[in-house]
Amino acid sequence: MFTRVVRLKKRSAALALAAGLAAGGLAGPASAEEVLRAVTAFPAPVEFSKSFLRFVDKVNDLGEGVVRVDYMGGPEVIPPAQQAQAIRRGVVDMQYGPGTYYLGQVPEVDAWVGSTVTAMEARENGGLEIMREVYRNKLGAYLLAHIDTGITFHVYLTEEPLRNEDGSVDLSGVKLRSQPIYREFFDALGATSVSVPVPEVYTALERGVVDGIGWPLVAIQDLSWDEFLTHRIDPPFFQTDLVVIMNEDRWGSLSDEARKILTAAAVAYEQESYDYYQQNIADTDRAVREAGMQVVEITGPAAERYLDMAFETAWERLRNSGSPHYDALRTTYYDR
Known part of the structure; x- marks a missing residue:
């Protein structure tokens, strides 16, 4: 019954679009x-x-x-x-x-x-x-x-991170699987960025080549990386x-x-x-918590500093690129 309803909805959408095309003189x-x-x-x-x-x-x-x-x-x-x-x-x-x-x-x-x-x-x-x-x-x-x-991003770790007096995390010396969008942020957190292609992340975690990764909550279970990742840092950042x-x-x-x-x-x-x-994010969050993943919450002013640090690394890169579109893009895409 559900499949039939889905098909009918798709068919209705197609018919509506076809009607619109005909009305616009595009059907031929x-x-x-x-x-x-x-x-x-x-x-x-x-x-x-x-x-x-x-x-x-x-x-x-x-x-x-x-x-x-x-x-x-x-x-x-x-x-x-x-x-x-x-x-x-x-x-x-x-x-x-x-x-x-x-x-x-x-x-x-x-x-x-x-x-x-x-x-x-x-x-x-x-x-x-x-x-x-x-x-x-x-x-x-x-x-x-x-x-x-x-869809936002988190830092995931194989061990519980150290905490600073202000409630922030201390990732000094922690090896994180990275890519260009994270690198400056991870550097600012004191971590060491390690480049690992997605298909090799499982082995890198298994062998201790990295101590954690940056990745969205979505898809964290798809490639079984959660077998090694025990802690997630909140709040999420980027998009x-x-x-x-x-x-x-x-x-x-x-x-x-x-x-x-x-x-x-x-x-x-x-x-x-x-x-x-x-x-999907809500369902995955519930699933990984039930599977034992611990959430390390950064709250209050420390959380605001954490997020400002993250977002500003992205905008700073864009500003430093000399793009003539920086101001217009910041106005249309950023409202923190």
Whole structure:
């Protein structure tokens, strides 16, 4: 019964969209279905890849006969560090993953890292349009969607951290699996950043190569890292920078109808994924606590200093990059 209801809802959405296209004069004679080749930065078992596949299903349902996304795979197809260039060169048509994987080319993605607003709000206040201009000029890509927003990050440890007199944590000498968005923050906390690819994190934890990681609450159980992680530091910080991008020329070559379908799917899924992950975060929080993970709470003024330290590292990086968009992005994406 549930499956039938879901199908009926999808069918109704598709019909409503088709009616809107017809009303706008975009419907016309049947033509060959456009096929878009897509890759993800994460392996298939990771929750974020599953989210992208839900987006793909949405596009394919709404775009039946007009446009279809074919998922090619993740890092096993194209290494994550090379996927942005694959988009630029047109090797693939669509890519999903963290914008910070190409932070050196597009420093403006730090606006998402340091963001305190949702994708829906950024569509309304002009932030998304600024980022689209950046992507077009610097990556030769069309920014289709910023999905899975509202997901924040934590520091996870294999042992209980030391505490300072003010209630903050002392991570001096602690080895943390890091990536560019965390590095300055972890340095400020006194930790040592260690670069470890996602597929190797389990082994790094198992062998003591790292004493902890930075990661969202979402997906912390997907790759069994929670077998070693015993403590989580609260409050959470930052926000996910997970975006769907397309080769600019490929986007431009699509029919108006196909572009409208993709846009409709993107707008709808930004809200749907946000709602989904708010529930997922609550469920995962309960699950890891029940499994024995201890939460180290930083509260009061110490918590405010902790968060200011985190967010300002992202905005400081963007300011130091010399981006002409710094002021506009800070206005549209940050309201702490």
